[in-house]
Amino acid sequence: MTEFAHIRTFLQGYAENIAQVLGLDVTILDEQGIRVSGTGYYQDLIGLPAPEGSFFRMILQTGQPGIIYDMKKNESQCMSCKFLHQCRELATIGFPVYKREKMVGVIGVIGFSPEQKEEMVQHTEKLMTFLQHTSALIEHKLLELEEERKQGCNIQEELPDDAGQAVYFAQLIGAETGLSEVIRKAKKVVGSISTVLIRGESGTGKELLARAIHSEGNRARHPFIAVNCAAIPETLLESELFGYVGGAFTGSRREGKPGKFELAHQGTIFLDEVGDIPLSLQPKLLRVLQERTVDRVGGIKPVTVNVRVIAATHRDLESMVREGTFREDLYYRLNVIPLRLPPLRERRMDVPLYLQHFLHKYGTLLQKGRLDIEPHLLEHLTCYEWPGNIRQLENAMEYMVNMAEDTVIRVADLPEYLEQPMTLPDCVEAQPGGREDERAFGFGSLEERVAGYERRILEHYLGSPEWGGDKAKIAEELQISLSTLYRKMERHRLD
Numbered sequence: 327m328t329e330f331a332h333i334r335t336f337l338q339g340y341a342e343n344i345a346q347v348l349g350l351d352v353t354i355l356d357e358q359g360i361r362v363s364g365t366g367y368y369q370d371l372i373g374l375p376a377p378e379g380s381f382f383r384m385i386l387q388t389g390q391p392g393i394i395y396d397m398k399k400n401e402s403q404c405m406s407c408k409f410l411h412q413c414r415e416l417a418t419i420g421f422p423v424y425k426r427e428k429m430v431g432v433i434g435v436i437g438f439s440p441e442q443k444e445e446m447v448q449h450t451e452k453l454m455t456f457l458q459h460t461s462a463l464i465e466h467k468l469l470e471l472e473e474e475r476k477q478g479c480n481i482q483e484e485l486p487d488d489a490g491q492a493v494y495f496a497q498l499i500g501a502e503t504g505l506s507e508v509i510r511k512a513k514k515v516v517g518s519i520s521t522v523l524i525r526g527e528s529g530t531g532k533e534l535l536a537r538a539i540h541s542e543g544n545r546a547r548h549p550f551i552a553v554n555c556a557a558i559p560e561t562l563l564e565s566e567l568f569g570y571v572g573g574a575f576t577g578s579r580r581e582g583k584p585g586k587f588e589l590a591h592q593g594t595i596f597l598d599e600v601g602d603i604p605l606s607l608q609p610k611l612l613r614v615l616q617e618r619t620v621d622r623v624g625g626i627k628p629v630t631v632n633v634r635v636i637a638a639t640h641r642d643l644e645s646m647v648r649e650g651t652f653r654e655d656l657y658y659r660l661n662v663i664p665l666r667l668p669p670l671r672e673r674r675m676d677v678p679l680y681l682q683h684f685l686h687k688y689g690t691l692l693q694k695g696r697l698d699i700e701p702h703l704l705e706h707l708t709c710y711e712w713p714g715n716i717r718q719l720e721n722a723m724e725y726m727v728n729m730a731e732d733t734v735i736r737v738a739d740l741p742e743y744l745e746q747p748m749t750l751p752d753c754v755e756a757q758p759g760g761r762e763d764e765r766a767f768g769f770g771s772l773e774e775r776v777a778g779y780e781r782r783i784l785e786h787y788l789g790s791p792e793w794g795g796d797k798a799k800i801a802e803e804l805q806i807s808l809s810t811l812y813r814k815m816e817r818h819r820l821d
């Protein structure tokens with residue numbers, strides 16, 4: 327774990343304040359060259375490594391502050407940075423951050439416009455002094471944290487690595503379009519203790535929204551603890567959530583262990599997939615929500631916790647209540663502030679924004695530079711249903727950027743399961759600019775279009791109740807052998 331792991335929220339907040347006051351962009355890298363905070367252009371790249379050979383990496387190697395006015399005229403300083411020729415930075419000043427003489431990161435201010443550059447040239451000395459002070463302040467913060475730990479606040483030691491990962495509403499793509507309504511509501515409750523229930527299909531950004539509510543509220547300095555209730559075996563979930571006292575059961579730690587509610591003290595607990603909490607544990611969760619006290623397994627003394635609860639689920643809790651698999655009282659206790667994240671297919675106008683965002687992200691991460699998507703492919707990706715929502719779209723873009731042979735993403739770079747949108751004439755029709763021949767025949771090479779058509783035929787027969795999934799009969803109807811049918815099904819990943 328790097329030194330900055332526990333102060334990411336602090337660093338991002340600090341970077342944003344500096345950027346606002348100076349009118350320049352700010353970025354901070356940790357000792358491994360990972361961008362832990364950034365504003366403007368660099369905000370999208372938080373969490374990603376800075377390119378090898380870049381100016382800030384050089385500062386991490388030499389430990390010396392540095393200034394560059396016009397990267398392209400200073401190739402020696404930017405060494406072998408793969409991004410040199412796409413670099414839009416006109417002026418950069420970087421300063422190392424130390425903790426007791428050990429370098430732990432680098433902070434920099436950047437100008438992208440000629441006016442910003444001019445400002446930086448005029449005030450180089452002042453900016454350098456300012457960064458020096460900022461670097462000292464970050465060191466002070468790290469030492470303070472170390473001191474707190476020494477004083478026995480060992481809860482911090484147990485926090486997962488991502489507990490401090492700050493997310494801001496402005497970072498959510500779609501914040502000004504398809505998500506504006508839900509974000510408007512969420513912003514109203516950032517400072518409240520009331521329980522929030524986020525609904526939405528898998529991959530719609532429920533955890534990201536929960537993190538933004540935490541990061542922009544008054545608990546941001548304290549932990550955000552995420553628990554996926556569906557991923558933890560039922561037998562362990564109770565002790566994971568509520569902790570246990572020493573010797574509570576065979577194999578338990580002698581000194582006992584705090585549960586996630588205790589770890590989240592003063593911060594936020596995110597109960598993901600809350601609909602999967604077994605009925606047997608629901609009364610205990612209800613008690614925490616009502617009384618804000620936790621009973622450790624095997625314990626007799628309740629522990630008071632000050633925790634904001636944000637829960638999320640893709641399940642239909644109302645039906646579960648009717649069926650008796652989810653307690654009604656718990657449902658009402660959770661559903662105080664309901665927020666719904668719409669699936670991508672309900673906000674197609676946002677899809678191009680996500681495509682561009684992930685193109686930029688993976689273009690940078692995979693050191694491929696600036697990439698574009700063929701215009702008609704962009705249209706068809708916008709048409710696709712994206713059942714896995716943003717997560718699926720992100721993975722697809724990562725695949726396509728890997729496959730791209732030059733600076734343009736083409737049909738040939740699509741993952742196989744995405745060949746489907748090429749055969750969605752309705753969607754093309756719905757798109758302004760969809761050409762008549764595309765509406766009739768899909769798009770891509772002849773082979774790709776025929777394959778798409780074949781897939782639709784197979785899907786129809788295999789899915790139709792009339793044929794009842796009887797492959798021998800379907801093969802006969804299509805006048806192919808059974809083994810050919812299986813081969814084609816495998817090719818199209820149908821089963």
Ligand SMILES: Nc1ncnc2c1ncn2[C@@H]1O[C@H](COP(=O)(O)OP(=O)(O)OP(=O)(O)O)[C@@H](O)[C@H]1O
Pocket residue numbers: 497498499500526527528529530531532533534535598640716717720
């Ligand atoms: N609005 C958004 N802007 C940018 N990226 C997003 C957005 N929403 C989601 N993502 C990205 O999509 C992925 C899935 O998001 P997240 O884990 O928050 O979804 P989820 O609804 O909690 O999924 P699940 O229900 O499967 O746990 C993450 O990589 C996240 O960073």
